[in-house]
């Protein structure tokens with residue numbers, strides 16, 4: 001059965017944007033005289049994210065419509081970013097989608113998407129051409145998944161226009177969207193996408209993967225088309241009700257969010273309203289942009305965080321563990337800002353203390369906003385929230401480094417352990433500017449572990465696998481996930497901060513095939529390849545009736 005990538009044509013109704021989008025210290029303690037009274041050390045900085053994009057060689061120029069003036073909404077949405085290991089050398093590489101401008105370009109001068117290969121030394125090389133990925137157009141989102149299970153990560157790129165599916169042929173990509181039946185009609189505006197094995201047949205779907213290199217459009221069959229009148233922006237798969245079947249959260253602009261519950265029979269039902277994940281706590285529709293999934297409060301249930309338009313806060317939906325969500329934004333201390341227009345967002349445990357933190361990138365849709373004195377700016381700083389481990393977050397942006405405080409009009413965001421050292425970095429796509437590569441220069445003594453799931457019976461990426469790590473005091477949970485953030489795809493290796501725990505007591509994987517396995521004796525501070533069928537099988541716990 002197939003993997004699912006919510007994307008092209010059939011998604012059209014919920015992917016079209018509303019056209020009326022509102023035009024819209026004393027630094028150091030005095031040195032000099034030796035103090036007579038004890039000196040209180042200044043608080044240790046929490047993070048020091050610096051933008052090393054230029055130094056690292058990430059120098060492409062994003063082109064996305066007019067620089068100072070935007071006439072159409074198509075010029076405002078920007079592009080996504082993917083972190084993937086395209087050449088299978090074990091080091092994550094970076095793919096950045098690009099757009100164009102209304103006036104077009106002389107032949108040979110058109111902007112292209114870019115692929116950067118990781119040189120393993122803190123730098124990257126532009127390998128776009130060599131990898132066969134030079135292409136121009138109104139690029140939007142990107143998602144990663146090995147749809148043909150050949151061990152090489154494939155790429156799907158959405159467009160205002162025909163979408164592109166790049167089949168990875170040992171490091172060189174061939175564009176096969178038309179042949180595979182996922183190009184769409186060219187009239188829809190593709191935004192977010194994700195690969196999901198919605199029917200758990202071991203083949204990733206973006207639509208329905210027939211298993212012969214083509215996809216059947218199952219939008220109607222799967223009841224996805226029963227959700228009309230939404231302006232869908234980004235896609236985050238998660239098994240919110242823990243029945244072993246992947247569900248799909250879609251953040252929508254100006255309309256209620258969608259939560260597709262997988263009915264285990266090839267169909268989905270939008271349960272966002274009844275589950276409490278459609279509106280905010282005041283029952284208001286929001287203008288959702290990006291979304292991210294993690295268990296923020298350590299209760300074993302995956303929660304949802306969503307960025308929204310300005311004049312609103314972001315929203316944190318706490319999963320109650322019974323199929324329902326509660327808006328926990330204010331209680332978690334995330335209701336501070338309404339001036340920012342949020343796009344990409346990801347949970348990431350930047351300090352490896354075992355509690356997923358949050359990064360958000362912002363920026364208004366129209367450059368013209370700067371002359372209108374509306375209280376928000378085209379270029380806005382990023383935000384970093386540290387998870388306090390007690391259900392609340394603290395805004396640590398101002399002490400998190402120049403890469404966080406810098407203002408940009410950002411859109412896509414992906415996170416990953418770019419240099420395999422346990423430190424999470426972020427790649428950001430900025431409007432009409434080069435990308436940012438935010439690397440935390442601060443190290444600490446906390447431990448971590450990362451898992452690269454390799455499915456055998458399940459899809460090869462293990463997308464949808466649920467991983468539980470047991471330490472002395474905690475059970476950490478996450479899933480292998482394609483998509484998320486704003487139209488982006490993060491490092492699919494699942495990263496867990498472990499705090500002071502120098503060992504784990506065990507790791508359990510529930511594969512999409514249904515197999516539940518335990519893996520033991522995995523050392524910390526390392527990335528482990530965990531292959532389906534190589535662990536110690538355990539009876540599936542608390543299996544709900546099929």
Ligand SMILES: [Ca+2]
Nearest residue numbers: 085087089091
């Ligand atoms: Ca690589």
Ligand SMILES: [Ca+2]
Nearest residue numbers: 146148150152
């Ligand atoms: Ca492949």
Ligand SMILES: [Ca+2]
Nearest residue numbers: 239243245247
């Ligand atoms: Ca489910």
Ligand SMILES: [Ca+2]
Nearest residue numbers: 349353355357
């Ligand atoms: Ca943390």
